[in-house]
Amino acid sequence: MISLLTISCVQMDVELGNTSVNLKNAIQKIEEAVHAGANVVVLPELWTTGYCLDVIEKHTDEQDEVIETLKKIAKQKSIWLVGGSLPIKKETGVFNELVIINSAGELIKTYDKVHLFQLMNEHHYLQAGTSDAFFEIEGYKTAGFVCYDLRFPEWMRGHAIGGAKLLFFVAQWPVQRIQHWEILLKARAIENQCFVVACNRVGKDKDNTFGGNSLIIDPWGEVLAKGGMEEEILNAQINLEKVQEIRNTIPIFEDRKIDLYNKF
Numbered sequence: 001m002i003s004l005l006t007i008s009c010v011q012m013d014v015e016l017g018n019t020s021v022n023l024k025n026a027i028q029k030i031e032e033a034v035h036a037g038a039n040v041v042v043l044p045e046l047w048t049t050g051y052c053l054d055v056i057e058k059h060t061d062e063q064d065e066v067i068e069t070l071k072k073i074a075k076q077k078s079i080w081l082v083g084g085s086l087p088i089k090k091e092t093g094v095f096n097e098l099v100i101i102n103s104a105g106e107l108i109k110t111y112d113k114v115h116l117f118q119l120m121n122e123h124h125y126l127q128a129g130t131s132d133a134f135f136e137i138e139g140y141k142t143a144g145f146v147c148y149d150l151r152f153p154e155w156m157r158g159h160a161i162g163g164a165k166l167l168f169f170v171a172q173w174p175v176q177r178i179q180h181w182e183i184l185l186k187a188r189a190i191e192n193q194c195f196v197v198a199c200n201r202v203g204k205d206k207d208n209t210f211g212g213n214s215l216i217i218d219p220w221g222e223v224l225a226k227g228g229m230e231e232e233i234l235n236a237q238i239n240l241e242k243v244q245e246i247r248n249t250i251p252i253f254e255d256r257k258i259d260l261y262n263k264f
């Protein structure tokens with residue numbers, strides 16, 4: 001198992017409803033990240049379309065080509081892609097779906113955002129997922145979540161108890177709540193003794209200005225990389241063996257009192 005990973009977050013702007021422009025921008029930035037040595041590249045939430053939810057269904061046809069392009073680049077460059085989320089149409093409606101592609105160019109996992117964000121009208125246009133967020137990178141168990149999921153610590157805790165050592169978040173988190181973003185991400189890292197990698201978009205749409213501030217945080221809560229409010233690529237090397245070191249220092253998972261937690 002390779003415990004050292006070089007992770008890049010592509011903190012990009014998104015042109016509303018313009019999949020081809022956004023794809024071109026993402027590819028260019030993935031190539032820059034590879035040039036900087038990345039072996040895992042992370043993209044934001046709904047990065048191909050933005051929050052054009054009233055017409056999102058019309059854009060779902062374009063996403064197959066996006067996935068094929070991501071698979072090709074992952075294989076060509078031999079990188080993992082935590083490929084952000086895409087609007088994916090299924091029988092029951094459109095889902096906000098995180099896609100994970102391995103370094104052989106295979107789509108190995110999809111995760112549909114479980115908690116829909118009413119403040120941005122997701123519940124009117126999207127369906128909520130009901131499956132777990134687990135996947136493995138190089139033999140290490142990890143999990144990937146979408147934006148508002150971050151506010152539900154029990155969801156991440158369940159995945160940490162289930163063995164995840166690295167938690168990914170992809171987001172379109174507006175600037176006016178960016179202090180919540182940073183505090184909650186640090187809390188998820190410290191309380192679960194996991195690495196946290198969180199990729200937010202920047203730029204504006206008609207309703208929101210998005211806050212960037214993408215973060216890579218270690219299991220002790222130390223910030224390894226932090227974005228500003230502009231487009232940029234954040235890089236950090238992480239050693240997943242550090243998770244066990246921290247869990248040995250403060251054995252939170254041994255000290256839990258599970259009999260008490262559902263009692264009151």
Ligand SMILES: NC(=O)CCC(=O)C(=O)O
Pocket residue numbers: 045117120146147148149151171172173174177180
């Ligand atoms: N796209 C989202 O889920 C946004 C979540 C958000 O802004 C929040 O405050 O939570």
